[in-house]
Amino acid sequence: MADLSTLVQGIQTGDMRALARACRLIDERDPRAFELLKQIFTHDGPAYVIGVTGTPGAGKSTLVDGLIRLYREQGKRVAVLAIDPTSPYSGGAILGDRIRMQQHFTDEGVFIRSIATRGHLGGLSRSTGDVLHVLHAAKFDVVLLETVGVGQDELEVTRLADTTLVVMAPGMGDDIQAIKAGILEVADVFAVNKADRVGADATAQDLQQMLSLRRVPQGVSKMQGHTAVSTLQKGPEAEAGEWVPPILKTVAHRQEGLAELVDAFAKHREFLMTTEAGRGIREQRRVSEFQAILYQALIDEVDARFADQVREKLQEVVGGRVDPYSGAEALVRSAIGDENET
Amino acid sequence: MADLSTLVQGIQTGDMRALARACRLIDERDPRAFELLKQIFTHDGPAYVIGVTGTPGAGKSTLVDGLIRLYREQGKRVAVLAIDPTSPYSGGAILGDRIRMQQHFTDEGVFIRSIATRGHLGGLSRSTGDVLHVLHAAKFDVVLLETVGVGQDELEVTRLADTTLVVMAPGMGDDIQAIKAGILEVADVFAVNKADRVGADATAQDLQQMLSLRRVPQGVSKMQGHTAVSTLQKGPEAEAGEWVPPILKTVAHRQEGLAELVDAFAKHREFLMTTEAGRGIREQRRVSEFQAILYQALIDEVDARFADQVREKLQEVVGGRVDPYSGAEALVRSAIGDENET
Numbered sequence: 001m002a003d004l005s006t007l008v009q010g011i012q013t014g015d016m017r018a019l020a021r022a023c024r025l026i027d028e029r030d031p032r033a034f035e036l037l038k039q040i041f042t043h044d045g046p047a048y049v050i051g052v053t054g055t056p057g058a059g060k061s062t063l064v065d066g067l068i069r070l071y072r073e074q075g076k077r078v079a080v081l082a083i084d085p086t087s088p089y090s091g092g093a094i095l096g097d098r099i100r101m102q103q104h105f106t107d108e109g110v111f112i113r114s115i116a117t118r119g120h121l122g123g124l125s126r127s128t129g130d131v132l133h134v135l136h137a138a139k140f141d142v143v144l145l146e147t148v149g150v151g152q153d154e155l156e157v158t159r160l161a162d163t164t165l166v167v168m169a170p171g172m173g174d175d176i177q178a179i180k181a182g183i184l185e186v187a188d189v190f191a192v193n194k195a196d197r198v199g200a201d202a203t204a205q206d207l208q209q210m211l212s213l214r215r216v217p218q219g220v221s222k223m224q225g226h227t228a229v230s231t232l233q234k235g236p237e238a239e240a241g242e243w244v245p246p247i248l249k250t251v252a253h254r255q256e257g258l259a260e261l262v263d264a265f266a267k268h269r270e271f272l273m274t275t276e277a278g279r280g281i282r283e284q285r286r287v288s289e290f291q292a293i294l295y296q297a298l299i300d301e302v303d304a305r306f307a308d309q310v311r312e313k314l315q316e317v318v319g320g321r322v323d324p325y326s327g328a329e330a331l332v333r334s335a336i337g338d339e340n341e342t
Numbered sequence: 343m344a345d346l347s348t349l350v351q352g353i354q355t356g357d358m359r360a361l362a363r364a365c366r367l368i369d370e371r372d373p374r375a376f377e378l379l380k381q382i383f384t385h386d387g388p389a390y391v392i393g394v395t396g397t398p399g400a401g402k403s404t405l406v407d408g409l410i411r412l413y414r415e416q417g418k419r420v421a422v423l424a425i426d427p428t429s430p431y432s433g434g435a436i437l438g439d440r441i442r443m444q445q446h447f448t449d450e451g452v453f454i455r456s457i458a459t460r461g462h463l464g465g466l467s468r469s470t471g472d473v474l475h476v477l478h479a480a481k482f483d484v485v486l487l488e489t490v491g492v493g494q495d496e497l498e499v500t501r502l503a504d505t506t507l508v509v510m511a512p513g514m515g516d517d518i519q520a521i522k523a524g525i526l527e528v529a530d531v532f533a534v535n536k537a538d539r540v541g542a543d544a545t546a547q548d549l550q551q552m553l554s555l556r557r558v559p560q561g562v563s564k565m566q567g568h569t570a571v572s573t574l575q576k577g578p579e580a581e582a583g584e585w586v587p588p589i590l591k592t593v594a595h596r597q598e599g600l601a602e603l604v605d606a607f608a609k610h611r612e613f614l615m616t617t618e619a620g621r622g623i624r625e626q627r628r629v630s631e632f633q634a635i636l637y638q639a640l641i642d643e644v645d646a647r648f649a650d651q652v653r654e655k656l657q658e659v660v661g662g663r664v665d666p667y668s669g670a671e672a673l674v675r676s677a678i679g680d681e682n683e684t
Contacts, residue, residue: 034667041665283660290659294652294670298644299637301674310636317632318625323383325376328636332643336677 004032008039014077014138016111023113026130031304034297037133045136047079050265051161053147053183058169059193063252064146070258072109076141081131082114083124083147083157111140125156126296129289132160155186159288163188163268165261168207170199184210187245189264195249195257204247211245241275243268302335309334346374350381356419356480358453365455368472373646376639379475387478389421392607393503395489395525400511401535405594406488412600414451418483423473424456425466425489425499453482467498468638471631474502497528501627505530505610507603510549512541526552529587531606537591537599546589553587583617585610644677651676 010018025033054060064080071078115128128145135143145161158164166187192204246264250257272278303310313331316322352360367375392409396402406422413420457470470487477485487503500506508529534546588606592599614620645652655673658664
């Protein structure tokens with residue numbers, strides 16, 4: 001397909017319109033996207049992917065803005081993916097971000113794109129993963145993966161990042177409680193932003209305390225049940241050479257503390273690349289990614305190839321003539337054949 | 343399978359141990375769960391499923407507790423599913439709930455179970471959906487589906503409910519902003535809990551205002567882009583006979599306003615059962631459920647039947663000998679065969 005090879009070439013030379021077009025194909029789940037991704041895949045993507053998440057109002061967007069500046073000053077090419085899985089009605093936040101980031105729109109070294117949820121079943125993290133491969137192929141140096149909220153789905157997305165920054169602000173102690181462990185688990189680096197405000201030290205201390213709770217000795221953690229113990233045993237925390245997330249203070253709108261943040265990112269990258277624990281994390285990510293791609297490809301293929309049968313069965317199920325479990329079983333059988341055949 | 347038919351019988355007679363065992367099979371994704379679900383499925387499940395979600399600290403659990411009492415006083419059998427997709431480290435909240443709810447543990451008309459995330463790809467809402475069918479088969483009158491947080495994944499779960507209650511509390515205006523439209527969209531009924539505190543009226547007014555913003559005329563919503571418009575056109579909101587979520591004030595720990603809440607649930611149920619818009623919503627839910635069951639069955643079957651091939655391909659992908667897209671494509675081909683064959 002001549003068209004596709006032009007697109008591949010455009011991506012590889014970092015042409016912004018080619019990038020936007022590739023993102024659109026992925027967003028719309030165009031079948032050509034899969035072929036494109038096969039062709040542009042690079043096993044060791046050169047872009048360093050930094051997830052930025054945290055409580056609403058903590059100043060994530062201003063901080064991302066500051067990081068773009070800093071990396072641009074270092075001559076690095078930067079892509080920003082803003083993940084907004086909320087409904088179309090919530091246009092406000094993202095719109096605000098876009099206006100704020102407009103100053104970068106004329107900069108050819110910066111690519112900005114927002115991604116919304118598509119479909120069910122981890123669709124958000126899957127399409128984000130695909131877009132990341134496009135950005136790797138375009139040889140960006142840094143990708144900032146900014147989540148608008150802190151939902152489970154968005155935390156899932158940060159698992160695609162090499163390093164995840166969690167942004168907090170003073171006086172949001174309740175929020176930390178509310179968000180609980182989900183966000184602690186994804187954090188590789190913490191920023192207490194708006195650190196010129198009252199309570200920054202207290203917030204940093206709260207975080208410190210929650211982090212140390214996470215590393216309870218085995219006997220104590222048993223109180224939280226079996227799963228907690230086994231996770232602790234298997235997780236990188238239990239290994240020698242574990243990564244301890246640093247807690248840094250920033251005032252993003254004055255660019256204060258951002259250089260230190262970037263240093264912390266670099267240290268975490270080194271941890272991932274040079275230690276045994278880091279190697280394990282990277283391998284596990286590849287396994288998860290492959291599973292997600294496989295499952296999505298499977299679903300897409302069945303939807304495309306067995307569309308009529310799926311539609312027919314759906315009508316029977318909705319009409320109450322067959323239960324959904326038996327209906328699904330029959331379709332799976334006609335898609336992948338009977339057990340005895342394999 | 344003699345064992346399975348005993349379990350089916352146990353569920354249908356509402357035996358608590360049979361229910362717990364069925365939940366466990368579903369939780370562990372035991373292959374027998376699928377067979378069980380086929381056998382117990384009832385097309386028009388008798389249980390009325392009420393989703394309860396809202397900001398942390400709004401008093402959701404106390405309110406659920408109050409609703410259990412109220413329904414029990416009416417002689418109804420009640421099941422509670424507490425959805426907690428956070429990590430094992432977060433044991434606290436759920437543990438607190440359990441202790442608080444212990445008073446109901448000796449009541450044979452109350453079944454309480456917590457559900458955590460399993461695996462990827464919408465696993466939480468899928469296993470919750472399966473458990474709901476067990477509760478239908480056990481002929482509970484009411485199921486309260488309580489989410490611990492307000493993540494995207496948990497909002498997804500509330501889509502399984504017939505009626506979703508969103509709980510807020512005074513002085514959480516920022517939270518409403520933070521949570522934004524996602525939570526507004528799932529709401530069928532609002533409760534401003536802790537209504538004896540200062541600011542309850544203001545919170546109710548804020549909600550009222552956000553709800554009216556949701557119903558902007560088409561010309562205005564265009565500012566939010568194409569998707570917003572098309573959703574507005576297709577959504578039940580645009581139809582005559584639309585449901586307008588009532589905003590009710592409650593003081594859950596004193597049982598105040600709960601009878602009015604239960605009335606609002608009954609009205610929403612009537613809307614679903616008797617109007618054209620309600621029929622559309624119910625049908626769409628059946629379609630979504632069937633798709634989710636089908637996709638999960640497909641993935642499970644490929645994982646089981648092609649385990650060796652998946653493992654082999656995975657090693658090639660992780661080892662960098664094949665890209666994940668080509669690897670997935672090859673597996674899909676060997677599972678479903680070539681396009682020309684169908």
